[in-house]
Amino acid sequence: MSLNWFSDLFEICNNDPFRKKILFVDHYDQGDQWLNQLTKEYGPLLGVETETLRSLIVKCTKLGLVQRGLRLLNSKQTFWVVQNLMIEMAERLNMYIQADMVTPGIVRSFHHAIEELRGAGVCASKLSITVFEYEQKGLYITELLSLYEQWLEQNHFSDFAGLLDYLPETAETNNHLFICKDMEHLSSVEQEMLKRIAGDRLIILPQTGSFLSSLQNKAPITVQLFQATGTLAEIREAFRRICNKEDSFDQAEVIVSNYENYSLAIFTLSQALEIPCTFSQGLPVIYSKVGQAALVYLEWLGCNYDVECILNALRHDILSFHHFGDNVDQTDLISTLEQSGIGWGRQRYSMLEVSSNTVLRGVNGESIGILSRIFKGVFQKLPDSRQEKWTPLVILHSLMDFLQKYAVPSSEADSLVKTELTAQIKMLELVSPRTLSSESALRYAIDMVEGVRILVGGPTSGKLHISSLHDGGISGRKQTYMLGMSNENWTLQVRQDPVLLDMERRNIEGLLLSAERTECIIRERETRLEMLSGAVTLSYSNYDPAEEKEIIPAFMLLQVARIITNDSQMDLTGLVRVLGKPFGYMSSGTNEEHLLDGGDRWLGRFHAEGRLQDGLYSLSQSFPFTAKLKQAEMQIREELLSEYEGIISTDTFTVSYLNNPEVYLSVTQLEKYAECPKRFFYSHILKVKDRGIAEYNRAQWLDAASRGSLLHRIFYLYLKEMSIEFTYEDRPKHNEQRLQEITEQVIREYEVKVPPPTPPIFHKECDSLQRDVSIFYQMEQKSQGRPRFFELELAIDGQPMSVRLDNGIVIRMKGFVDRVDEIGPHLYKIYDYKTGSPTKYDENEYFSQGRQLQHALYAVAVEQWLRETGQDVEARVIESAYYFPTERGKGDEVSRIQNKTSELAELVGYLLTSMESGTFVTTTDSKRCSYCDYGAVCNNDSECTKAKWNLAPNSLRLEHIKEVERFG
Template sequence: MGTNLLDWIQNNIQDRPLQKKVLLARSFAQGHQLIKRLTQYERPLANLEVQTVESLVLGRTQFSLSLAAIKYINSSRTLWIVHALMHELSKEADAYIPLELIQPGVAAHIHLAITELRTAMVSSADLQVGFFVASGKGRYLKQLLGCYESFLAQYQLVDFAGLIDYIKPSQEDVFYLALPESLPNRISREMLQKLSGEILVASDSGEPFYSKQSGFPLESTEMFHASGSISEVREVLRRLLKHRTRLDRVEIIASDYEKYASIFYTLGKAHGIPCTFAEGLQLETTAVGRTALSFLKWLENDFPVDLMIGLLREGSITFKRHGAEGTGNGWARILENLGIGWGQSRYTALLKPETTVNDEQQRIITGLRDAFQLIWKLVPERSSSEWSPSGVVKAVASFLEHYGVADSPEEAMILQQISQEAESMRDIPPVIVSRELAIRYASEMIQGIRTLVSTSPEPGKLHISSLSSGGWSGRENTFLVGMDERSWSSGSRQDPILLDKERVRISHALSTSAARLQQVRHDRDGRLGMIRGSSVTLSFSSYNAAEKESVSPAFELLRVFRAQSNKLDADYSALREALGQQVGYWSGVNNQPLDQADLWHRELADVNGAAWKDGLAAIEKLQSNLLGGRQAAQARYRLDLSEYDGWVSATQDSEPIEHAPIISASRLEHYARCPMRYYFSYELGLWPKERAAFDRSVWLRPDQKGNLLHQVFYRYMQGTVRDSEGRVVHDREQLHEVTEQTIAEYARMIPSPTPHVFEKELRELREDIEVFYRRELGCRDRPILFEQELSIGGEPLLVYLEQGLQIRIKGFVDRIDQVGPHLYRILDYKTGNPNKYRDNEYFSSATQLQHALYAVAAEEWMRKTGFDEEASVIEAAYIFPTVRGRGGQVIRPQDRRSRLARVVGRLLESMKNGVYVPTKDANVCKWCDYSSVCGHHAEWMETKRTWAANQQTLGALLEVESVD
C-alpha cells in the first residue's frame, strides 16, 4: 500500500465503479469524515457505504437471531452477567475471589478478560489451567467462562463473539475495504471471512507525522509551550483571533481529552466560541447530570437535607409537578428551618402537621411530605437486602423524571440515556450487593454517560477531538495540544488478570502489552500523518502548577523539530531554545489580546513582563469600590478614629421614652462584648444565617439540650405540691414522669441518629436532672413564679433606674423565689459552661447585666401588677443544675443599683455617640461570624484605644469596659 491512505481508498473505489463497496471503519464518525475528505478529489463515490464490524454483522444476523428467538446483548450488559456469575462462584468454599473482593474495579478487569477470551475465540474447553501462572486463577477463569457460556445458552442470549455462529454468506457481490483498527481482534477477522465478497485490509495509515514522507505539513508547522494547560488553550484562541481563522476550518486534537475538552468548553462559553466535542463532555457539565450525581450522593450519605436544599435553590429540581405549592427557595427555607439534617426517619418525623405555622406554610409542608413519600418508594430501606445497581439507576431515572428540570435538548437527552441504562438491565437477573456498592456501581454507570457528543465536526464550530479519534476531519488548520511527555506517552502495564506470559500460552490471538502499545503508537502516528492543510500548531504545558515542577515535551515533538529544522541530532535543549519564551496566562508572544485580562496585562506589564507599572490610579478609576476599600484599609492603620473603625455619626436626641426602642439585657451585653458586632447585627440587620450543623454522633445540640432541661425544670416546679409554709414537697417519681414525657416529645420532634447515641444522651440528661433534684432538696426558699414574662398587657415594662434613667425592657425570668417577707431572689438556669461567672466579676465589663436589670424589672413588675407592692429583689442567682455545673450557683447581691444605672447610662451614651468599634478582646474574633469582614481590626484598635486624641470619643465605652 502507498503512504497515503486516502489515495489507497480512492484508487480501490475507482477500480470498482459499479460494485457495492463497504468501507469498514472503527466508528461511523471515522468513516464519514474520510468520505467527506474523499469528496475533495471530485471523483464519484458510487455504491459506497460505511459500516463497523459490529453493525455489519448485526445487520447480517438479525433475521437468523429473530428466527431462533435469540437476543443480542452488548458489552455493558455482559458486564452484569459476569458480575452476577462472580457472586454465584463466591458462595463456594475456598472461592478464588470471595464476595468481599468483588468490587467495581475487580469485576471490570474480570469482564475484560472474559471478553478478550471470547473475541480471541477461546472457549472454556480450550482454556487449560496449566496456561496460568497460578492454578487457582486458571480454575476460576475456566469455570467462570464455562458458566458464562451456559448462561447465554440458557437465557437465549448472544454476545458479539457469539454472532459468528449466525452469519450466513449472501449472494451479494460486495467489496470490503477494511481500515486500520477496524478489525481489532480475531473474531472480527473471522466474521468478515464468513461474509461473501472480496476483502482488502489496509495495513496501516501510512508514514508517521514526523516523517517527511508522510505529507504532514512540516514546513508550516508552528510550536509553542505555555505555563499551564489554561494558558495553552488561551494562546490557541489568541492565534485563531489573530489570523481571523474560520472556526469550522479548525480541529483541536488533545492528548488529555478530558482536561482540555473541559477547558475549551469553559473558555468557549465565556468568549462566545461554539465548539463540538468528538467524545462529548462529562455528565457534570449539564444541570441534569449534576442533579443525577447529587441524588446519588444524597442516597449514599443517608439523605442529608443540605444537598436537597442546594438543588432546590439552584432550580435543578421542582416539586410542582405533583401539586406541591411554593417555589424552590420557599421549599428550601422550610426544609432548612425544620432542622432535618439527615436520615429518612427525620424527614418523616419533621414533615408533619404543626399548629405553629399558618395555613400557607402548612400546605407547603404537606406538599413536601407527599413528595418525599414518593421518593422513599424509589429505593429500598437503608437496611434492606434488595439493593442492586440496576435498582439504583432506575431510582435516579425516576427521580429525574418526577422532579428534574431539563431546560435544553441536551439535558432531555441525558434523561433519556439514564432511562435507557436502567431499561438495558431489565432482562438480566438483578445483582444484589450492599447498599454502598449498589450506589457506587450506579454512579460509575451514570458517570459514563456523555453529553454534547458530536462525533463529526459541525459547520461554524471549533472541533475538539482526542488522540484516538482525531486527525480524520481534513480541516485546514490543526492544533495538537498537550504534547508533553506524560500525557503523550502510552502506558505499557500488563493486564492484571491475563498476564503476557499467559496470553502467549493461551492463544496467539491475544496481544501482549508490548504489542498493544506498539500498535497503538503506530496507528496514532500514522493517522496523524494524514493531517494536511495550511497550518499545524503543536504545543504543550511546560509547567505543572499543582506539583510545582517543569514538564518535558513529548519525544514526538522533538522528532518533528528535527525533521523541520533538518537537525537530526538536535536534543531537548535545542528544542527548548527554539520554542523561546514560555506563554503565560496573559497575552502571548504575538500580543493578541483575548479578553480584558490580556488588555490590562498589555497596559500594565513592562516589555519583558518582569515587573508591573503602577496602574493603581487607572484601576481605581474604573473600579471605584477598590478605591474605597484601599482608603478604608489605610484609615484603619491610622491612629485617629474614623468611620472605618466603627465611629459613625452620633444619633439624634432620643425620642420620648414611651416611643424609644426596647432595650433588652442581652442586647446591652451584646454591645459590651463587641460594639462592632452589635452594629452589624442590630443596627444594620446583617444577622448571620442560622444553619444548624448536624453531627451524626449527637442527638441534641447544646441549645436543644438546654431547652429540654428548662422545660423539665419548669413543668416539674409548676406541678409540685406545697407544704403549709409554701415550700416545695419534692417527688422523685413526679420528676421522672415529667422528664420522660419531655424527652419523648423531643424524640418525636428530633429523631436520634442511632439508638446508641440516644441512650448515651438519655443517661446524661437523667444525670443532669438528678443534680437538679438533689440541689432542690436542699433549698429552703419558696419558689413562686416560673418563666415569668416581665411585661404588662404584653407591652414592654418601663423601668426606672437611679440617677433619673428610664429604659423599656422586656424578657423572661426563669424563676422567682421568696426568701422572706416581701424579699425575693431571681434565678437563671445555666446549662452551659459555668467558668465565665466568677464571684469577683459583678458586671464583668458590662457583659453580665441580666441579673441586675432583671432584678430591678422583676421588682417593678411585682409592684405595678399588685403581686407585692412592697416587693424587693435582694439577690439574683445563676444556677448550674447539671453535671458540668456540679449543681453550683453564683449569687449576686442586688446592692449596686447606682452603679448599674451608671453602667447602663454610659452604654447608651456610647451608642448615642455612634461608637461601634471592635472588641477589646481579640480572642473572641476567632469564633465571630463577622471575622471575615473585620479581619484583624481588633488588634489594630489596641493602640487607638489608648491614644489621647480618641479618649473623649471612647470615654464612655472605656469606662464600662473597666467595670468588674
C-alpha cells in the first residue's frame, strides 16, 4: 500500500476534524474503498465526504438551472441530440457524413468529439476550419457544434460543460476543504469548475510511485507467479489458491486485464462452485433472464420475425406463454409453434389465426388460439415494417411491453434490467429521437440494450471481488490475484481519436494528444497498483486454444520476476523457469491442492504417480449403468439375437392386435412394421416420435403435405360437384372452366392460411399447381366410372371398423379412403391419390413384402362397409388404384385387381403374429435406413441383424417375419 499517500491524506483530514472535507474521487466505489483503508490503517475520521466532480457541480448549479427554466442532459441524452442533428444535416446538406453513414459507431465518435470540444471550452464561433486536415470535415464539425449549441439554447437545456456558466467566478464563502489527487485527467472546463468551487481551499495531493517501485523498496508484499494453458485453466488455478487459504472470500480481490473475457468465465465458474462474487464493472445484460429475453426479442425483429428465435427462448425457459392459458402446457404451445410452418416473415403469423390451417390440423385448438392472441398483441405494438415510423423509442416501448408479459424473471438482476430499460425510455422521451428505417432504429435499440450492465458493485463483506485493470487494486484486501498478464492485454496501444486527429488537436487549446492521454492512463494505473499489499499473485495464460497460438507474457511480469529473484538480466527463458510448469484445466493431483469440483476429484481417482490409470472400475462403482453397457456389448457380439437388437419379452411389452376389439390398426402401421419392425416399435409401441417441427423453406410456399392437401381439396370439390346430379349409368360431364374456378378459389384459401414468402415464389408454384390440375382433368376425361364417395371414413357408428379377413382374422381398422368409384352395377373401384412419384409402385409387385397393403385391405374394408351400412348389400370392390394426377406423377395410374384376398389374410396373419411374439428387429435392407427418423438410435443395427438373419439360433424367432418376404 502507498503508505505515504494515505498517511498524508489522514494527516490532512485529522488535523482539522471539525471542518468539512470533500475528497474528490472518480466514482463513489473508489471513495468508499479509500475511506475503508484509511480508517482501517489509521483510525476513525470526522467530516470527510467523497464526491465526484460531476456530482458536486450538479448540486451547486441545480438551483440556478431551475430558476432559469433549464434542464440538464447527461451524456446518454446528448448522444441522441447529436444523432438527431447528424441525420438532419445529412438530409438537408448531404455533406461529409451521409444518411446511411449515421450509424451508432459513427455517432458515438462525433458525440465524443463534441463533448471534448465542449470540455475544452471551445465554441463553434471560435473554432476555425483551418485547424482541420480537410476543409469539408472542418465545415461539418463546426456546423454540427453550432447546431448543437443552438439546440441546447432553443430547447432550454444544458450539458455538463455548459454548467460552467452558472457557477460564480469566485468560490462561495464556505469553509470546506477540497482534496484532489491530481487534475491532469480533468478537462479545461472541469479544472475551471474545480477552481471556482474550491478557490484557495483546494489541496492537490499527488500520488507517485508504482507497483514495481514498491517491490524494490521492500514493501510488505509477497509475490507468487504462475502460468496456465488457457484462460479457464488460469481462473481455476486462481480459485484453487483462493479456496486453499484460511482467509474468507472477502479478503481476496481478482484483477483481470481483459475484463470482458475473464469476468464472464469467472462468473460462470463462481456460479457452479457457489462462490459469491462482486464485479466492479458488472456483467453483460445477457447474464440475466430478462436481458436474454430482451435480446431474443430484438434478434426476432432483426431476423424478419424468424419463429425459431422465439422457439429457442421458449425451450430454454427464457420466455413463457403458459400463463395465457391455464389448461395448456408450455410444451403444447412450443409443439404447436414448431408445427406451424411459419418460418419467418410478419405476414405468415396470420397462419395462427386460421382455424382450418392444414399445417396445424389435429393440433390443440386452444394452443393455436393462445398463440394467435399473443402474436397479434405483440404486432400491435410495432409499426408495419413498410412504414417509416420506426424509432429506438418505439422499439423500446414494444420491448418493455413484451418483457412485462412474457419474460421469466428469476433474480434481482432481472429487476435491474427492467429499471434500466425504463430509464432509457424516459431519457429518449426527453430528446425525441427522429424516425429511422426499421433496420437503423433496431441497430440503435440493440446497442442500448447491450450497453446495460448488471450486478455492478464494489467490494462487499463475504464476497470475492472481481475488478479490472482500470479500477482494481484499491480494496486493501490481503490477497490480490492479477490474471491475464499477457503482452496483448497489458500493453496500451496509442490510438488516435477517429474524429479529432493529433495534428488537429495541436491547434485546439485544451485537447490532449493520443500519446498524452495514454500516458495519463498508464500513470494512473501504476500509482493505483502501488496500493497493493499482502500476498500478490501474478499469472498469465501462455496458450490460446481457440486461435491455437502461444501468448507472450507482459513485460511487467518479467520485471517482477527480475526483482523477486534479484536477477536484472533475466530474459523470457528465465521467466518461464520462474513461472514453473503450466497449470491445466484439471488439478495437478497433489495432496495439498484444493479440489474445486467433480472434475478435479475424478482426476484424483484416475491419476497416480504422474500417469493416468484405468478408471473403469471407479466408473462402474459410481455409475451402475456402465456395467449394463458392457453386458449389452457382450450380448450383441453373440450369435443369438437379444433384447438389445429388438427381440422383446412379451411379458414386458404386451402387443395384441389379433381378434382384439380393444385396439385398432391403420394400414400405414402394418406397412411400417413390414418395412422395419424396429421403427414400428419405436414409433407405435414406445410412441417415441420426433418433435414434428415443420421445416420452413424460404424458397418454397407449400411443403409436400400442404401441397397434397390443396390438390386433394380441389379434386374433392370438383368431382363432388360434377357427380351430384348423375345416376350410376351416366358418367359426369366435366367442365374445365369450373375446375379452374375451384382451383383459384382453393389457392386463395391457402394463400390466406399460408402466406407465401415472396410473390415470385407464389406465382411459380401456382403455375405448377395449374399444370397438375390440367393433368388431373385429362385423366378424369378418360375415367369410366362414376365417383360415389369421397374421403370415406372406415367407421361404423363413429367407431373403427372390425374387418374380417378370409382366414377368420378380425382387426379393427382406422383410416380414410380418398375416393370410391362405381364402375358398374354393384362393382366398385377405389382410388388413393398420390402427389409424389410412382417409382416405388412396381407393376410386378402386388404386396411388396408387406409394404403395400393399402390397396388390398382398403378393398376388403370398403366392400364390407358398403354392405354393412346398407349402401349396397351386393357390393364388390374389384379393383384398387394408386392415382398420380400430377406433373411429378406423370399422370400414371397403378392398378391392382383385387383377387388375392386369401394371400392378404395369410400375410396379415404373419405380420400380426410376428408383432405379438415380440419380434422388432431392424430391417436387413440398409437402404431403408437412409430416410429413417430413428437412424441416430439404431446406428448400424441393420448390418448386425443382416449378419444374424440366417443363423440357426434365430430361425424360430424370425420365422413369421421371414414368411412375409414371400409376398412380392
